[in-house]
Amino acid sequence: MATGSGAAAAAADAEEKESGSRMITLTSNEGKAFVVTEASARQSATIRSMVDDGGCVDKGFPLPNVDSKTLARVIQYCDEHGNKEAHTVDERAALAKFDKDFIAELDADKAFLYDVTMAANYLHIQGLFALTTQCIADTIKGKTPEEIRTAFGIEYDLTAQDEEEIKEEDTHA
């Protein structure tokens, strides 16, 4: 995530070092607590703004929309991108590999992809959200509407009027 250059990045780094020692507790909708570094938690714009608003860092943050399994994986992403440096080629390659493996896992399990997408959206984790929406787009790539329905377990509910409106694809292939 970090571009590793420029005044803004330097300022962010300085801020991270200053506040990086603080730990923040995130609680899943099942009541399970996860303790993370502030640098990791700041990957989420939602949490970042609550922390910056002088919010209840000590009390922790309940996340009623996220279950434990999903939260654990989302935190893995945030740890990777929040705690690790990405200045050298090797560091960046390691992050890229992490993202690639993460995507592969999301791709294999559509229910998991759904949960992580929703969590990334809710927590405003921009990098993760981009990964998940790209994964959705990749799943759709090259598929017919019927194949898309199968891939996501979507039921056909278009009315005759919708179909008339769509009048989609004439395949002369």
Next chain:
Amino acid sequence: MASTADGDDFRDWSGLPEDLLLTAMEAMQLPDLVHSGAVCRSWHSAFATFRRLGLRSPPHPPCLLYAADNAVRLYSPSSTGAHFRVPLLDEEAASGVVGSAHGWLFTSDRDANPYLLNPLTGARAALPPATALGRVRGRRFVFSPGDGGRRGVAYDVDFGRRPGGSPDVRQVMARRARRWMYRRVAMSASPSAATGCVVLLLHMPERELSFARPGDERWTPLVDGGVWASHGTSFLDAVHNPGDGLFYVLQDSSPGGDTVVHSLDLTAPPPPPSSPVATMLMFATPPRPCNHHLKKTMCRYLAITPQHPQHVAGGLEFLVVERRWRRSGSDDDVSTTEMYVVMLRPLDLYFYEL
């Protein structure tokens, strides 16, 4: 969440929040986007929103866009070779399509005012109105029930042949102007591109050239300084060559004369200079069968050969595609009888200012 049979693994993908789906759509290639819009009701509605908001998707591989049956059709050789029918948000737009470039259509509204339309997103870019064309003298609302029931917007168009000569103003109804006024169009870039978009328009009544940028108030006519007039009567086609950023226009040659192509540099930032730099390229016209009785029903297109797009004007190779056709029965029933592709051989170069 409607949790049905699948238990733990079921996720309501059709209930995905719309803004989230829109973000995914922004990452999709065009055929996938169209297919997504046909999956279920909520995705269909998200697709409609995507188009209404004019959201942008990433650069697409080339698609062939053509107008047919009052709709725009899209052929995507890169995906599955499928044809798509893209319903336009404005039905009127399909019948006015003159040309397309960079994913945008040049079309006109009910009153024959031209604009650019992105058929997929529904985004529009304004162009100067019909009244801002050099030979359009005025605009009126006509209502004369006794005269064949003509009603609607009409334009006063000067058909006078020579500039400065006696005017010959005739009335052209807007619905006719939509099909008649705008002949060919070339665009330097997408209107959303940072480099700036110039639209070169070949239009009636004399198959003349004007250009404008989206948002301009007037069309700037390319008035001939004598060079054009001496080499023929009217223009046949216009193309833009991204390799050198120049427009190329094909001019009708006098019978037996050489073929003439002009290059035009219209890239100067606004305000446009009064004299865009032009170069005339002359070509020997290779002999080809000439059926005089068919001469009126043919049209020609200019194409630049793709292998050396970076060459400067003199090094480019041009093709002229000539299509001859026959009208059978109704106005729209046209069948192509012959096609010729002619490679132009360079004769000479002239540089001049307009």
